[in-house]
Amino acid sequence: MLINWHDPDHVYLVCGKTDLRKGIDGLAMVIAENYGLELYDNSLFLFCGSRNDRFKGLLWDGEGFILLYKRFENGHLSWPRHSSEAKELSARQLDWLLKGLNPLPVRRIKAAQPGTFY
Numbered sequence: 001m002l003i004n005w006h007d008p009d010h011v012y013l014v015c016g017k018t019d020l021r022k023g024i025d026g027l028a029m030v031i032a033e034n035y036g037l038e039l040y041d042n043s044l045f046l047f048c049g050s051r052n053d054r055f056k057g058l059l060w061d062g063e064g065f066i067l068l069y070k071r072f073e074n075g076h077l078s079w080p081r082h083s084s085e086a087k088e089l090s091a092r093q094l095d096w097l098l099k100g101l102n103p104l105p106v107r108r109i110k111a112a113q114p115g116t117f118y
Contacts, residue, residue, distance in 0.1 A: 078102035
């Protein structure tokens with residue numbers, strides 16, 4: 001069975017480090033206890049450990065949980081480590097993550113104000 005990463009209604013990235021030795025029950029417990037998000041709401045939860053070349057995903061398919069594991073052979077992820085929260089990703093941000101880019105930029109460029117030129 002192949003999983004389309006874009007099928008779930010919601011994709012949440014769990015920032016920071018997660019112990020990837022955890023299985024389905026352990027990762028579900030992390031979501032339930034720390035973030036209060038609905039596990040059975042057609043959502044995909046993404047977790048990364050201390051190594052930046054792999055991550056796990058937890059997905060409810062209506063009948064049971066699917067545990068996904070992805071490892072990049074050439075390169076690494078740019079996983080947001082600056083906070084310990086779950087951020088919802090857009091389809092574009094998910095594509096960035098799957099290409100190894102940080103889907104959550106640390107800083108944003110401020111919009112220019114009219115009449116403030118150098």
